[in-house]
Amino acid sequence: MPRSALPSPRRGLLMAAPIAVLLGITGGTLALTAGSSDASDVPSRGVPEARATKPVRTPQESVLQIMAHPDDDLFFMNPDTSQSIAAGHSLTSVYLTAGESDGRNARYQDPRPPADKAAYAEARQNGIRAAYAEMATGNRTSPWDRTSVATAGGGRAELDTLRAKPQISLVWLQLREAGSVSDDRPHSLHGLWDGRIDALGSQLAAGSPVREDFSYTKRQTIDTLSAVLHRFKPTFVRLMDPTPGRNDRTGKLSDHQDHMYGARFAQAALAAYAETPARPAFAVQNYLGYSTGGMPHSLDPESTEAKLRTLKTYAWMDHSDYCEDPAGCGDRKVAARPAGRDWAQSIRYTRSDSTTWVQQGARPGELYAFAVLDGRLATWHRSPTGWTGPVLHQGTGLDGGVTSVRLPDGRIAVFGTRTDLGDTPESYRRDVVMTLSENGAFGPWRSLGTPERDDAAGTSDISVPAVLVDRSGLMTVYVRDAGHTMRVTSQRPGGDWSPWRSAGGRDLRGNPVAAMDAAGRGYVFAATPKTVLAWTGRAPGTPAATGLPPTTGSLSATPDGADGVRLWFRKPASGAVRTARFADGGAHASPVAELPGGVAGYGAVGAWGDRLALRGRGGALAAAPHAGTDRWTVDGSLFAGAPAAVPSGFATLGLDGRLRWTPWDR
Template sequence: MPRRLRRPALPSRRRTAATVVAAALLGGTFVGLLSVSATSHAPSAQAGPPETHPPVKVLPAEAHGKGETRGKAGAHGKGLQPGKGPGSAVSVVQIVAHPDDDLFFMNPDVSQSLHSGSPLTGIYLTAGESDGVNSRPHDRHLVAPDKAGYAEARQNGIRAAYAEMATGSRTSVWDREAIPTAGGGWAELDTLRAQPQIKLVWLQIREAGATNGNRPHSLHGLWDGRITTLESQRSSGTPVPTDFAYTKEQVVATVTGLLERFRPTFVRMQDPSPGTYPKSGKFRDHQDHLYGARFVQTALARYEQLPGHPHVGVQNYLGYPTTVLPHTLDAAAAEAKLNTLKTYSWLNGVHDCEADAGCGDLKVSVRPTGRGWTKTVRYARGTSTSWVQRDPDGGLHAFSVLDGRLATWRKPADAVTWQGPELLPGGGLDSGITSVTLPDGRIAVFGTRTILGAAAADYRREVVTTVQSAPGGAFGPWTSLGTPERNDASGTSDISAPAVTVAPDGRATLVLRDSLHQLAAREQRADGGWGPWRSLGGTEVYGDPVAATDANGRGYVFISTPSTVLAWAEQTPGGPLTGPAPTGLPPTTLALSASAAPDGNGVRLWFRKPSSGDLRSADFSGTRPVSPFTELPGTGVAGFGPVSGGDDLLAVRSRTGFLATASHGRAGVRPVWTLEKFLFSGAPDAGTDGVAAIGLDGHLHWTPASH
């Protein structure tokens, strides 16, 4: 094995003042309430000025009796008790193609993890060397191409950005060393001296250098087999001692080895199936993002089979496609994210890194907002609020995806704590499952899974389902419901997570968004089989659809476009979905949720106001546009993502990333938001009995309702 090398810490000059850019994201006390008596507004109305309210309560993650017992662990053997053994603490690994992909597409989640005190490791697959010119466009003619130098400048910018987010000083010292990889090459490992749980790993593989261009010497070409090895691109100043090259297998082995080293409970990664533009066939996202994510998927599938590791959850992030969509972040969060990009891009021009290559990415300094990316963060799948089901006797069932398998929890009606997780057989599941209760009391779970295959051409994603054998019984084997896609090449297997309606006779209708950005559906027949896929239409729909059934048994499906929300509805209970029908709603931030309307007429839709985090709701009966929506100003909570709950409890992701809950619906009482101090994945699930969320530790956190 090659000798391990250590490089002394690089010297740095300290700035006279540091800007703590994460303060707006994780500041101490928040104030704000949901107004129970909020008035209805026309779609064009603006929220009024913020009011002054009592402070929000902030509770630790252990509050409200969130006990959890890890029961059966599937193939991993013995169950685990909280706080003991693997999986008892949060460890986040995030893997991206280029330096800055994490800052543009994963923040503010990144800064929230940095401030949590838990281990966080950022892994960069490529060197990001581009054309080797680190300059603003008008200075380009003055700068000679230097790929090693530009790669170093981007590293310096990332180190400055992470140091500033974590410590408040962009010049906080990093210790840098070379480590051998499991693929037979080398990587640079950087550790933040002031907070050594924060690490950065640079694999320094050659990048494609073009979003869609034909570049065989790239992760794309290596994945497809157009080349057998892909070379490294070492940055100047790196402690890595020599050049190297990887085969496809060696890249997978390298990433798998890093997962073994850092033992994550949660992995952030880019979207492996972002789709293509139908007319041109070009990728909607950068080819390095897409194929880098597929290498990560393959490594995760291998890592998940290894014994003894903590259960791991996964979140995919949308990249370039966010450009055309409404902004999700409120002004304070967007400004903090932009400030981090300004640090990365070396916008201040202060030469405080002592590197001839430069202290940041000057290409980004021309437009540090990207294409609106600093005002947005979006998850690709994983936004369903329908992952908890309730028995008639009050028992509860919860579902998530850990280790690429369906994880189930159970809380009997008379129990205080939950039992689980039990991991069901069958791997490859993507994050973002949904569940429904059938009329006979059985539960059905639906999701998508990725088939990696032996060859690149075998890659595909498909819909799968599993159903209990009897109410409260075991789940049967997974059944494939296929995909509406012709093949992976035409649309990169770009299908959303599914939404499901159930007719009074138990027949299910499955709906998802396809790579043409339309809705497609399969209906279950009376004999239990499934009919063919059919198109439901729609134009430029995005995100995951949501489904709900009203008190009369009629099913509804909603999905967003960049400018409004479209609806499909059954004209009679169990009849075919018809639409799209205009709802008359303004733009939303995509992550919708729906449930039966309290008055029994139609369904109530919950969503967020763009660029604010404020909550909105509207009722829809399927025979007319929605009623004027009700706006519930979220001052002091903000955040992004789905709104779960209804008239009794509401649960959302706050600006801090913490779970925020509030009672809602009691006339004359203004409910107070309560922040619980743990970071969670996906969306919360709120019911009349309590709120559930899956922490980044893979644990189920439960907050019982106060009555």
């Protein structure tokens, strides 16, 4: 096996040796012990699939974020980060690199200050500590305890704990960064992942309690991250997008190479962690990076201003010496442009905005819900006696976010995408997969392949599938490809699937959505930065213009009356909910209606008829008994992705991995 190779997930990925578990802090180190189980895998009662299992346990919510650089969380994961802090549960942010850049804590300054990478890394740490302290306590100088801890990779890391809120932790692994968005830099996470270097060295911050340099091999980096996961036992993990795609014009990566390969190292660590016992089940959510700046703003002005306040604290805008550190109190490179390149005005999930993950069963009142936990399909079942589950089914490597459809004969098909980390870096790939229920049991995953040539061409950047079902039960699957066009595959009467073919479109963003009207006509919608395109008719082919204004890119579609469907979306730079109707198989939208009530927020809208459930301002769940009301019920609980609505109510997946069900008539 090449030195860069990793075992395939299908052959017990990364489990060649026991993974050390970080259990606690003892004498300045994180104690390493072998994992042991407090519950064996027991087949779930009433589950037809013999190898399906229940998660070990579902404790209190615990969120862990893995980023390449200090500030990735503030630009791309906030306001979700601040919401988790406000919720008061455990939050851990892990930074893979020191973020040392060129070592100059200034931008557009003449004369340029001398380079000092250790000092600049320390200044960025100071900025992050100030930003988190301010979000948590209102005081940017609230003190932290900084500790040097041993890692499973044989080096040491810095662990910071906010003294006033000890559930908030920062972990600094302090590896070298690439120092370039896309230029060839072998001494980087990219080079380490590809096997171009044997090990990546450290870049220690000037004030770090870690004093001795170290280096990690690829294996040691993954082991280190796996051990961090064991220490903090998250129920919800936030990552940047490991497949950000390429710029259509230049062919270069659409995001920073450290973001992309940092997320891939996190994927590998999560795959190893998922194979170990005695831990809670976890869900994963990915975030769009640099390219979110080229799309309409998704946040309302109030949320943008709050996000900017945090970024300005990180950027050390006032230049006062409140941290009393000669390295500086924040990142002055960001001070020149605290909103980045229109990044502060938005937040976008790359694969988990589906609103079609709950389906009605064959019997009255019966429901099924689907999500991804531990990289496996999780199902819940509702009968007259209530909800049971989750049950975890066979097949690992699933990406967060699935869609589902109900066939005319009552069976349910679930679709998603699956990542195979591969035996070599070149064999990393993502494919479209489906599973179909038979008598209530879900069979093995079937791969429908991928419209992509290989990972190098477009970084495997394909969307979550959108699916149409005709009256005979045959399915058609639509996927946005890495070239930002639509690709389609259709099921044939014998059960096999056609090769992927082009369905046109240009500059498509996010995930397409689909719905059928009562007459059996299909509608597929996909957003561009300027409008929404539609594929309509009994056998949708090439797209047509809808005439809709720009949206934030998060769409949902539902049947509407006897002859049409309704599209739900958000107004840019507002978060207000908007809707338009399409009828008689046509692609031209009715006049856009904006809902009253001033409910700002972001993400896709869960709808059934005119009943709505969505993410409101500040991440809170908001629901309305009908679209015309200005009276919304707000629930402060945080959730993953988007709500899914059916006639009797709606479901959300909490950050603790629990399904939450709310009847409309409660």
